[in-house]
Amino acid sequence: MVRINFNRLRFLVIDDNAHMRRILRTLLHGFGTREVYEAEDGAAGLEAFTHYMPDIVLTDWVMPIFDGLELAQMIRQPGANSNPYVPIIMLSGHSEKKRVVSARDAGITEFLAKPISAKALYERVLNVVANPRPFIKTKTYFGPDRRRNVNPNYVGPERRKGGKTDVIRQQPLLDKVVS
Amino acid sequence: MAPSPKNSAPSVATFADHEVITPPNKLRKALAPATDPKDDPLARAEAALAQLSSEFTGWMHAECERLEAARQQMKRIGFTEQTYGELFRACHDIKGEAVTFGFPSVSGAAESLWRLLEHTPDMTRIPQALIDQHVDAVRAIVRENARPDIAGVAETLTRRLREVTDEFLRLENRDRPDYLESIFAPPLSPSGA
Numbered sequence A: 001m002v003r004i005n006f007n008r009l010r011f012l013v014i015d016d017n018a019h020m021r022r023i024l025r026t027l028l029h030g031f032g033t034r035e036v037y038e039a040e041d042g043a044a045g046l047e048a049f050t051h052y053m054p055d056i057v058l059t060d061w062v063m064p065i066f067d068g069l070e071l072a073q074m075i076r077q078p079g080a081n082s083n084p085y086v087p088i089i090m091l092s093g094h095s096e097k098k099r100v101v102s103a104r105d106a107g108i109t110e111f112l113a114k115p116i117s118a119k120a121l122y123e124r125v126l127n128v129v130a131n132p133r134p135f136i137k138t139k140t141y142f143g144p145d146r147r148r149n150v151n152p153n154y155v156g157p158e159r160r161k162g163g164k165t166d167v168i169r170q171q172p173l174l175d176k177v178v179s
Numbered sequence B: 001m002a003p004s005p006k007n008s009a010p011s012v013a014t015f016a017d018h019e020v021i022t023p024p025n026k027l028r029k030a031l032a033p034a035t036d037p038k039d040d041p042l043a044r045a046e047a048a049l050a051q052l053s054s055e056f057t058g059w060m061h062a063e064c065e066r067l068e069a070a071r072q073q074m075k076r077i078g079f080t081e082q083t084y085g086e087l088f089r090a091c092h093d094i095k096g097e098a099v100t101f102g103f104p105s106v107s108g109a110a111e112s113l114w115r116l117l118e119h120t121p122d123m124t125r126i127p128q129a130l131i132d133q134h135v136d137a138v139r140a141i142v143r144e145n146a147r148p149d150i151a152g153v154a155e156t157l158t159r160r161l162r163e164v165t166d167e168f169l170r171l172e173n174r175d176r177p178d179y180l181e182s183i184f185a186p187p188l189s190p191s192g193a
Helices: A020-029 A042-052 A068-073 A095-105 A118-130 A175-178 B026-030 B039-076 B079-097 B104-119 B128-143 B150-172 B178-185
Strands: A002-004 A010-014 A035-037 A056-060 A088-092 A110-113 A136-138 A142-144 B011-014 B018-023 B032-033
Touching: A002 A118, A010 A020, A010 A042, A020 A035, A020 A118, A020 B039, A020 B079, A035 A042, A042 A056, A042 A068, A056 A068, A068 A088, A068 A095, A088 A095, A088 A118, A095 A110, A095 B178, A110 A118, A118 B026, A118 B039, B026 B032, B039 B079, B039 B128, B079 B104, B079 B128, B104 B128, B104 B150, B104 B178, B128 B150, B150 B178
Parallel strands: A010 A035, A010 A056, A056 A088, A088 A110
Antiparallel strands: A002 B032, A136 A142, A136 B018, B011 B018
């Protein structure tokens, strides 16, 4: 069995709703996190990201000034900050396919649909810590590998050229810690 | 001890039209074997949330007041980016918080208002009466949440709001069938619960 040492992780919570920030802070403190920083809009979130260098970012989608999607795109700009690889977990009450795909294409690492539960949040954090995905850089995208699985029945075009078209599998850290 | 430079640089594999970049996993530091069977962070978090829940009713009423204030502002000033944004964020937040705050019956009405605002191409064409019906429904459902039959009442209200809203959205989006198809497609992501 393996566990997460939440007191070794620094979180940044970005949400314009004070109640939601309080809920997330409560859950994270309950998990054992000591460092939880907050911001109430995308602009303050970007500043806080640069200042506090969090290990994981939790962001809402709909926010004033600029939203979670725009924030993710700014964080993912290669060369724009010290950690474009930071795991970004987007919380949203919207789970329409169009929205989920947009979030994925903006470079979100994990998507967590509301209503939020302690279990779902814990699982998303565990996933980003124990199963980090490599990053893909193309002319139009920079972010976590959007392919999670290999579909043996896929018959569509292969958009990546140049070989190694499989999902890049890394040994999950859970296995490494146990072994 | 600080990581050596060779451990802190990501490895890069270059292909014809893409690169695969594997950054060092700095979060590995947070993984450890579980040695104490009584250590249950999930249970602790859930207990903390349960303790916080005594404030949820007050929070939901505050969100309803915010929604009402946004509606009144829109009535006074009309549709502007600011009034639209306030109303949009107010109903969006109620939708997202309803279940967590113990008001599951109101999420449908809040979502219907959000859909109306999100998917109408020209916001000035949204009938004020339709907005009023949504806001009034949300406030009524929250107010009557303790009623034993509230789920059924809310479902009836929400179904009717949704029917009227869907009809309006189909009309307003008749020139963009692809967009129409996307907004009526089933949701993709499972809920967080």
